[in-house]
Amino acid sequence: MDFKVPSxxxxxxxxxxxxxxxxxxxxxxxxxxxxTNDGKLRLYVNPQKSRYFDQKEQKGGPFVAFVSExxxxxxxxxxxxxxxxxxxxxxxxDDDVSYKEIVEVHKSIDxxxxxxxxxxxxxxxxxxxxKMYLEKRGIPLDDLGFVYDPHGDFKExxxxxxxxxxxxxxxxxxxxxRAFDDNSFRYKNPTGVDAGNFVFQYDKFxxxxxxxxxxxxxxxxALSLYKPQYGTAMLSNRLKIKQITKILDLAPKRIVFxxxxxKNEIAIKAGxxxxxxxxxxxxxxxxxxLNIKFYIFNxxxxxxxxxxxxxxxxxxxxxxxxxxxxxxxxxVDVSQFGWGKRNEI
Numbered sequence: 001m002d003f004k005v006p007s008x009x010x011x012x013x014x015x016x017x018x019x020x021x022x023x024x025x026x027x028x029x030x031x032x033x034x035x036t037n038d039g040k041l042r043l044y045v046n047p048q049k050s051r052y053f054d055q056k057e058q059k060g061g062p063f064v065a066f067v068s069e070x071x072x073x074x075x076x077x078x079x080x081x082x083x084x085x086x087x088x089x090x091x092x093x094d095d096d097v098s099y100k101e102i103v104e105v106h107k108s109i110d111x112x113x114x115x116x117x118x119x120x121x122x123x124x125x126x127x128x129x130x131k132m133y134l135e136k137r138g139i140p141l142d143d144l145g146f147v148y149d150p151h152g153d154f155k156e157x158x159x160x161x162x163x164x165x166x167x168x169x170x171x172x173x174x175x176x177x178r179a180f181d182d183n184s185f186r187y188k189n190p191t192g193v194d195a196g197n198f199v200f201q202y203d204k205f206x207x208x209x210x211x212x213x214x215x216x217x218x219x220x221x222a223l224s225l226y227k228p229q230y231g232t233a234m235l236s237n238r239l240k241i242k243q244i245t246k247i248l249d250l251a252p253k254r255i256v257f258x259x260x261x262x263k264n265e266i267a268i269k270a271g272x273x274x275x276x277x278x279x280x281x282x283x284x285x286x287x288x289x290l291n292i293k294f295y296i297f298n299x300x301x302x303x304x305x306x307x308x309x310x311x312x313x314x315x316x317x318x319x320x321x322x323x324x325x326x327x328x329x330x331x332v333d334v335s336q337f338g339w340g341k342r343n344e345i
Contacts, residue, residue, distance in 0.1 A: 005063050005082055007047035012086045013067065014045060033057060034070055074207045075170050080143075084119050109172065109190050111165075112158035114149030124148065130162050133180035138311040139223045143167075147177070158188055164219050167203045174198045176219055176235075196240030199247060200233045211253040212320060214297075215239070215278075217260065221306040226316035231258070237274040244285050248292075255282065256295040256324055260305045279327055295324035 014021050014029050021031035022041065030041040033054050042055040045063060053060030068078035118141040121127050130146035145163040152159055161177035174195055177188040189195065199205075200219055214231035216222040222231035234243070247255070257278060262268050279294055286292060297318050303309035310316050318324065 004050040006087070007050075009082055009086050010045060010047040010050065010063055013082060016086070017070075018043075074203065076167060076203065080119065109174065109193055111145075111172070111175065112147050112149065112161075112163065112177065113152055114147045114157075114159065115145050115163055116148070117143070117145040121146075126160065129160075130180050134162065136311075137220060137224075137307060138314075138316070139220060139307075140226070146180075161188060164223075166198050166200050168198060170203065178220070194240075195235045197242050199243050200235075201230050202232070202246065204230045205232075205250050210250075212256065213247060213250065213252045213254075214256045214258055214318065215247075216258045216306060218305075218307075221258065224307045224310040224316060225318070229317050234278075237270070239278050239281065241281075241285070244282060248282070248286055248290065251290060252292060254293050254295060254320060256297050256318065256320060257327075258306050258318070259296060259298045261299060261301055261303065294327040295320055296327055297324045 011029070014031065018031035018034075020041065021029050024030055027046070027048065029045040029047065031043050031045075032038040032041055033043040033056050035054060036056050038056055043052065044055060044060075045052045045066075047063075050063045051060065052063050052066040064075055064078050064082065067082060068075045071078060071081065073081070116127070118127070118131065126146060126148040131141065134141060134144070143165060145165070147158040147161050147163060149157045149159040158177040160181045160183065161179050164176045164178060165172055166174040166176075174190065174193055174197075179186050179188070200222060204210075205213060208228070208230065210228075210230055212229065214222070214225055214229060216225075216231050216233050217237070218235070219233045222233045225231040232243075232247070234240075239247075257275060259271070259275060262271055275296070282292075282294065297306075297320075299306050299309035303312060
């Protein structure tokens with residue numbers, strides 16, 4: 001099912017980007033196709049049906065797909081742009097639509113009550129506190145949201161939490177709720193859904209055709225790595241087999257495991273074991289046709305993890321050739337690296 005963009009949002013987009021656009025007696029908008037040499041208004045848009053057809057190219061489909069191709073962005077980003085820049089939130093037209101509505105057309109799970117994406121809501125105490133928390137951690141707002149639901153059911157509500165969504169093939173498949181206040185239960189996740197089935201930032205890997213994949217333990221560490229590099233998160237000490245196969249299906253050239261610094265001897269021992277397991281299991285499932293090099297990056301002491309390191313040093317990329325160690329099961333001792341008991345702050 002495709003998200004039906006409100007007709008007035010479509011009209012505003014078309015007239016803002018195509019000055020030659022004209023109405024027809026049938027209620028369609030005609031303008032020159034941007035994909036070919038066209039001077040006869042051969043791109044047709046039906047705002048009521050949220051569809052387009054390029055008569056010269058002989059192709060068509062949902063309007064959001066047209067916007068995606070025209071702006072050279074993914075369909076999810078195209079949806080964000082339509083909501084952010086061409087809906088009534090920009091103070092331009094009458095209809096109103098939220099990005100949550102777009103996401104939930106393709107949902108596998110429900111987003112929490114009271115959630116707003118940061119790009120939709122730019123005022124209010126909760127917005128400011130959530131934004132301050134992310135800025136302190138050096139995390140871009142981008143696709144994230146927050147929840148204001150003070151009267152929701154105590155067990156079910158995600159009140160005062162930042163929502164970090166997972167997308168695969170344009171569908172919302174999972175999310176993490178991270179408290180930004182003094183709540184001792186820092187993380188709240190959907191019930192009845194196995195996080196190990198999904199790869200955080202999967203769609204960004206696909207859309208950007210990345211050749212390097214960085215694997216962190218937690219999502220905040222992964223989000224501390226900035227474009228053009230992208231990271232994913234295991235959400236535990238060990239990758240799940242489904243995560244491994246999905247990552248390998250992306251056919252990266254290099255995979256970097258980003259570790260943490262532990263002081264506890266038990267945690268260090270567990271970290272060594274977990275890292276060895278992750279690397280060897282990756283090798284076990286890697287098809288012989290894939291030539292992947294595996295690396296290890298350990299944040300320098302005294303920093304506990306990559307997020308702490310990136311904030312303190314204002315460093316949000318990793319130079320693989322200069323800062324990482326190439327992994328070879330017969331040569332590299334991983335005892336100095338690893339993850340112990342997960343303790344993301």
